[in-house]
Each structure stands twice: as C-alpha cells, then as structure tokens.
Amino acid sequence: MPAHVPNAGLNRRDLLKRAGGLAAIAAFAASCGGNTGRPSTGGGGGGAKVNLSQWYHQYGENGTKEAALKYAKAYTDAGVAVEWTPGDYASKLASGLLSNKGPDIFESQLNLSMVKSNQVVALDDILADVKDDFSPADLATNTVDGKVYGIRMIVDPQVIYYRKSLLDKAGIKPPETIDDLIAAAKGLTTDKVKGIFVGNDGGLALGAPALWSSGGDRLTTDHKAGFANERAAKAFGKLHELYASKSVLLGAPTDWTDPGALVQGLVAMQWIGMWALPGLQKALGDDLGVIPFPKLDAEGKQAVYSGGWTQFVNAKSANVDAAKKFVKWLWIDQQEFQEDWCLNYGFHIPPRKSLAAKAAKLQSGVAAETVRLTGEFGHTDDPAWTPKMNTAFNDMLTNIIRKGSDPAGEISKAEKTVNDELSRLFG
Incomplete structure (x- = not known):
C-alpha cells in the first residue's frame, strides 16, 4: 500500500x-x-x-x-x-x-x-x-x-514495470544493466512517450537501488558509510546520465507511487511498488512485464527495494x-x-x-x-539508517542527478554526515 x-x-x-x-x-x-x-x-x-x-x-x-x-x-x-x-x-x-x-x-x-x-x-x-x-x-x-x-x-517491493508491446515494437530487450536501462529509455522515447518515469524529482528513489546494484550498501556491518567508493560514484553518475538523456518523464500529474504515468501511456517503463499491480493489470492486461533495478555491470547485482x-x-x-x-x-x-x-x-x-x-x-x-525477484534481490532498511543520514544522502543524489555535480565530492560530504551520526549512535 x-x-x-x-x-x-x-x-x-x-x-x-x-x-x-x-x-x-x-x-x-x-x-x-x-x-x-x-x-x-x-x-x-x-x-x-x-x-x-x-x-x-x-x-x-x-x-x-x-x-x-x-x-x-x-x-x-x-x-x-x-x-x-x-x-x-x-x-x-x-x-x-x-x-x-x-x-x-x-x-x-x-x-x-x-x-x-x-x-x-x-x-x-x-x-x-x-x-x-x-x-x-x-x-x-x-x-x-x-x-x-x-x-x-x-x-x-519496488521494481520497474514496463509495457511489453512498446519494448517489442522498438526491438528492445528488458534491460539487464544500467547502461541497458539508459539505452532502452532513449530508444523508447518518442514525441508522445518518454522512456521511463522514476519520480518528478528525477530519480531520488533510485539512489539505494543503484548503490545495491553496484554491490554496495548504505551502511557497513561495522557501522560506517558504505557508499564512499568508486563503484558507488559510478552508479550515482549513471543516474545523472539517465536524467540527462531527456528520456525521463518529469512533471507528471501524479508521482512515481501512482501508476498513472504507465497506465495513461505517458511512459514505457516506470519505477513503482507492487501495491499498484492490480490497477496496472486491469489497465494493461498481459502487456505488462517486470524487472528489478538493473545491475551496474557484470560485477554488480540486480536490486529490489523491499519496503x-x-x-x-x-x-x-x-x-x-x-x-x-x-x-x-x-x-x-x-x-x-x-x-x-x-x-x-x-x-x-x-x-x-x-x-x-x-x-x-x-x-x-x-x-x-x-x-x-524480491526473494532473490530484495533489500530492506537498516534500523541504523536515520533521517539525518537520509537527508544527506538525498541531498547528495539531488546534486549528482539533477545538477551534474561531481559524485566523489558529493559523496564525501554525505559520508561525513553519515559517519558523524553513526558515531553519535554507537560511540
């Protein structure tokens, strides 16, 4: 729900x-x-x-x-x-x-x-x-x-649902890597339809899945920021590449939690929760497929946010x-x-x-x-992940995705906030 x-x-x-x-x-x-x-x-x-x-x-x-x-x-x-x-x-x-x-x-x-x-x-x-x-x-x-x-x-679970007919018409296979996702979004974009909808904010909801797809996590088991590495920076940079491709729907009547963009034919793919599936099936019937968030590369792994x-x-x-x-x-x-x-x-x-x-x-x-997919690729939240950490993480994503800021520099700022919070919590 x-x-x-x-x-x-x-x-x-x-x-x-x-x-x-x-x-x-x-x-x-x-x-x-x-x-x-x-x-x-x-x-x-x-x-x-x-x-x-x-x-x-x-x-x-x-x-x-x-x-x-x-x-x-x-x-x-x-x-x-x-x-x-x-x-x-x-x-x-x-x-x-x-x-x-x-x-x-x-x-x-x-x-x-x-x-x-x-x-x-x-x-x-x-x-x-x-x-x-x-x-x-x-x-x-x-x-x-x-x-x-x-x-x-x-x-x-939050995943990517897509219109099978639109991918088939464009000769595009369901994406397996983030580069595939970017290419597919571009290939599916026309003068009437955008390739994908990931939220009116440009894709902040994809931050954790992208990190997981690189093999990382928001926190390490020894209570440190888990996203301060080159692979995470690469994954976040790919989210900017997707945003800058002009294949992402922005300004939709409803946000990504609502299936309206996919149901109304505004996009070919949408990041959304399973809660919307009955409405999607009613509107699209068998013309509906699902994939997890794609892996970063051959060394990565697909991801599902299990909220x-x-x-x-x-x-x-x-x-x-x-x-x-x-x-x-x-x-x-x-x-x-x-x-x-x-x-x-x-x-x-x-x-x-x-x-x-x-x-x-x-x-x-x-x-x-x-x-x-949830059973195989699902990730849940760590109780140690606090709102202050999340605010810093989302500020980092906003600057990287929408503004094109250098991922390494933004990661460094968010890492400090997260580690300060962890020190407060764990001493």
Missing part, C-alpha cells in the same frame, strides 16, 4: 524515511481523538476493558480504512480506537511518542533512535512461536541488539501488555485479516512465509515474478 495519497505528489520513500526518525523531531502536543473501531468501553479499573489507540497513516487504496476499523471492531478483549491520519503522519507520530498523548499501537519503520529513546518495546515474547515464519530480512529490519521491536504487516510497514507498541503506553496482546491477536493469530490486508487493497507480499506461499493472487504472472 502506498504510504501516501492525501497528496499524489508526496514521495513515498521520503515519507518512509521521515516516519523512521521519530525521535529526531521536536516534541509538540499531538491531537488525539479519531475513528473508533468499536464503542468505547470505559477505563481500565474495576475489571473494565481497557481502551487502546491504534494509529495509521492514510493509505491510498479504497477500503483500507474500513478494513482497519473492521479488525479493531472484531477484537473483544479491549476497546480499540483507530486514528487514521492524512497528511504529515510522521511529525504527528513523532510528537505523540514524545508526549503522553501518543498511541498505544502504531505503524512505522524501525529507527535505532526509537530504541535508544525507549519509545518502543521488544516483541520477542509474542513472536516466539512464529518467528521462523518471517523472513530473515523482515526480522532484521526490525531488530536491534538481538531484540525484535516490531511485527511486519506488509512487504512492498513495507511494521506494527509497534509504544513504550509509554499505560497498557503495554494489553497493546501487545492486541498486536499478537491481529498480526500473528488472525491470518484471515493478515491476508485480507495484504491482498485485497493493492498487492503486497504477506510477511508470513506460510501466508505468502498460499496466496492465490501471487502465484502466477507478473505478481509471481515480482515475488520471486
């Missing part, structure tokens, strides 16, 4: 990153209230059921809010009020977690600062019986110092045990609801391996291929 849609131009990756840095945003009073999944049942004393608040950002797909309310209403051991937040969810959540007016349960992406600031509680106890049913990557993105702090709700959302329990909740019980009920015990959430409002890979294996909608065609 795209992480936006109050505003079609909102960059999904930016929201994901901002949501990860909750401890870094200054506190202010968060508003409460919201939509109630079931009638209020009163306070926690005298044997009465406790009331829990559960916060979501506003999903774009029709039916998602109603589904969240349905799940909350079905729970009988506590009252669960669903807070559905359009707009700047990240800032509201950050302020809520820094105050005493925040949610009991919330969705986000784990950031090391959240753990160090004691904003989230470990959930190893409720995961114990099913831990092996989650992929190592989905566990790793929510793990700090051996403890798991969140339960993955959905997996959102998603995770459920957490607020450490400041007055009802931590009750909140954990609800999270276990919904995201571990209620497999029917988990499958509904992942497959009936856009397409997403269920984090539970057992559910993904039997999900009929993901067993054939482009959906099955996207799942396969």
Whole structure:
C-alpha cells in the first residue's frame, strides 16, 4: 500500500524515511481523538476493558480504512480506537511518542533512535512461536541488539514495470544493466512517450537501488558509510546520465507511487511498488512485464527495494501488555485479516512465509515474478539508517542527478554526515 495519497505528489520513500526518525523531531502536543473501531468501553479499573489507540497513516487504496476499523471492531478483549491520519503522519507520530498523548499501537519503520529513546518495546515474547515464519530480512529490519521491536504487516517491493508491446515494437530487450536501462529509455522515447518515469524529482528513489546494484550498501556491518567508493560514484553518475538523456518523464500529474504515468501511456517503463499491480493489470492486461533495478555491470547485482510497514507498541503506553496482546491477536493469530490486508487493497507480499506461499493472487504472472525477484534481490532498511543520514544522502543524489555535480565530492560530504551520526549512535 502506498504510504501516501492525501497528496499524489508526496514521495513515498521520503515519507518512509521521515516516519523512521521519530525521535529526531521536536516534541509538540499531538491531537488525539479519531475513528473508533468499536464503542468505547470505559477505563481500565474495576475489571473494565481497557481502551487502546491504534494509529495509521492514510493509505491510498479504497477500503483500507474500513478494513482497519473492521479488525479493531472484531477484537473483544479491549476497546480499540483507530486514528487514521492524512497528511504529515510522521511529525504527528513523532510528537505523540514524545508526549503522553501518543498511541498505544502504531505503524512505522524501525529507527535505532526509537530504541535508544525507549519509545518502543521488544516483541520477542509474542513472536516466539512464529518467528521462523518471517523472513530473515523482515526480522532484521526490525531488530536491534538481538531484540525484535516490531511485527511486519506488509512487504512492498519496488521494481520497474514496463509495457511489453512498446519494448517489442522498438526491438528492445528488458534491460539487464544500467547502461541497458539508459539505452532502452532513449530508444523508447518518442514525441508522445518518454522512456521511463522514476519520480518528478528525477530519480531520488533510485539512489539505494543503484548503490545495491553496484554491490554496495548504505551502511557497513561495522557501522560506517558504505557508499564512499568508486563503484558507488559510478552508479550515482549513471543516474545523472539517465536524467540527462531527456528520456525521463518529469512533471507528471501524479508521482512515481501512482501508476498513472504507465497506465495513461505517458511512459514505457516506470519505477513503482507492487501495491499498484492490480490497477496496472486491469489497465494493461498481459502487456505488462517486470524487472528489478538493473545491475551496474557484470560485477554488480540486480536490486529490489523491499519496503513495507511494521506494527509497534509504544513504550509509554499505560497498557503495554494489553497493546501487545492486541498486536499478537491481529498480526500473528488472525491470518484471515493478515491476508485480507495484504491482498485485497493493492498487492503486497504477506510477511508470513506460510501466508505468502498460499496466496492465490501471487502465484502466477507478473505478481509471481515480482515475488520471486524480491526473494532473490530484495533489500530492506537498516534500523541504523536515520533521517539525518537520509537527508544527506538525498541531498547528495539531488546534486549528482539533477545538477551534474561531481559524485566523489558529493559523496564525501554525505559520508561525513553519515559517519558523524553513526558515531553519535554507537560511540
């Protein structure tokens, strides 16, 4: 499910990153209230059921809010009020977690600062019986110092979908390297159609995939910047080459998180999440193919960004045990609801391996291929990657991609910020 849609131009990756840095945003009073999944049942004393608040950002797909309310209403051991937040969810959540007016349960992406600031509680106890049913990557993105702090709700792979007929007509094979991608984008560009759409910002969403395709990563295992090398510089330089080729769509009516550019025939290829697949299939039928982000060269490797959302329990909740019980009920015990959430409002890979294996909608065609590519080439976020690091990384990409700045010089500036942040976090 795209992480936006109050505003079609909102960059999904930016929201994901901002949501990860909750401890870094200054506190202010968060508003409460919201939509109630079931009638209020009163306070926690005298044997009465406790009331829990559960916060979501506003999903774009029709039916998602109603589904969240349905799940909350079905729970009988506590009252669960669903807070559905359009707009700047990240800032509201950050302020809520820094105050005493925040949610009991919330969705986000784990950031090391959240753990160090004691904003989230470990959930190893409720995961114990099913831990092996989650992929190592989905566990790793929510793990700090051996403890798991969140339960993955959905997996959102980001890939390149393309129009088979347009590539066939131009005599172009699906790209396998970044040079192939640049050549294909040029060859597919006409006076009416651009070769590719990677976002109205020119392709910042491709920064991490390009780095992965070079064989690198944003952070090393010994807590250093992992992109300060010649191969990373080469990969980022290729993103500028793609941008400067005049084959990239800019100024689209909706941003890359929305399938409109590909559906409307504005482009032949588009970087986008699997959440858009039902709409793409409905509009394009069998004229749809998928590839991962191409490898940099023969020494590189194709890449898929395996994003998603995770459920957490607020450490400041007055009802931590009750909140954990609800999270276990919904995201571990209620497999029917988990499958509904992942497959009936856009397409997403269920984090539970057992559910993904039997999900009929993901067993054939482009959906099955996207799942396969994610399993083979997927990358998740490192909890140590903070919003400040991400801002420096995106500033670097902006200067390289759009302005044509020297990659080595821009990398050096971003590297300093990242290493300073790592020193702060790890000492």
